[in-house]
Amino acid sequence: MLIGYARTSTLDQKAGLEVQLDELRAAGCEKVFEEQVSSVDVAARKKLTEAMDFVREGDTLIVTRLDRLARSVAHLMEILATLTSKGASLRILAMGIDTATPTGKLMLTVLGGIAEFEREIMLERQREGIAKAKAAGKYKGRKPTAQAKSDDVIELAWAGVGPTEIAKRAGISRASVYRILREHQTSSPADAVAK
Template identity: 45%
Template sequence: MARIGYARCSSLDQSLDIQIERLKVEGCQPIRSEKVSGASREGRTELAAILDFIREGDELVVVRADRLGRDTRDVLNIVHELDQRGAYLTVLDPHVSTRGESGRIVLTVLGMVSQMERRFILERQREGIQAAKAKGLYKGGTRRVDREKVMAMKAEGYGPAAIAKALGCSRMQVYRIIDSEAQKQNI
């Protein structure tokens, strides 16, 4: 029976060190980590690998429920997948385990709170942007990747992986820029 740790943060400039250290202290081996949004399961290859290979009696350990997912349904779907394999989930803060029914109830409530918290953050962000726009202060976010360079490299025959490597960004950003430019030309 293995204790498998999973650490996740949403952006490349955030650190996973605290989560990983906490999982090590808890005796997790192996520990899988990734820097990707928790808004959906898309692109979360490390989590997918864990769910593919977890065995009966194994335990998936995360520091907080929102590291597993921001959507209640997604967290509960992961718990269901673990159940199907005879595995368990343990959340360290607050300490909750799916080994018992009361843990499942608490986990459902935690998932709902995480989802509600995410909605509040987005709402406050929208309100702040609207207030800044009304004052003429909002100029939008700064672009991190030079769109023109992406399109020029694509025109030269470079693939998304090569473009991403050359510009120091993710392939997903390159795909988004290419898709966005293609949509502009179709309009």
């Protein structure tokens, strides 16, 4: 049986999901698992877990692109090991790779390693760039938006407004509201605003 798996990172990527579903159907997938969840949070990818549980001996799990399936080579190898232990294979349409063949397994491992290497190099360059910018005094980082609204948060709290409503009015998270209130615990509204 051909089983498809489609994933996009956010709900805003509906068109990307539709394209994946069309490609999987065109490839002959009889059952497709789809979800919209970040690749970073592997634990939240319930449909991937369901697809892996659904796969039986002789089945092929099909994805359109490698990045739709695994975030790292280690995760990819874990998926591949699970499929292999079940007597199933993996096919990646965009790469023309099918792990039902020894060549397909080799190519997938090599390409996955290259992809992870490229990502590490990019992150290293990014860290170096930030370090250079900091040394030159050009990098300040993201301006803390919640702290800039501390006075408003304190005033609203002293006026009896609840944390959820304060967060809504100030345009910050409830966690930020609680953090500001903890940091500015005072005995009077005047002292709170003065801080």
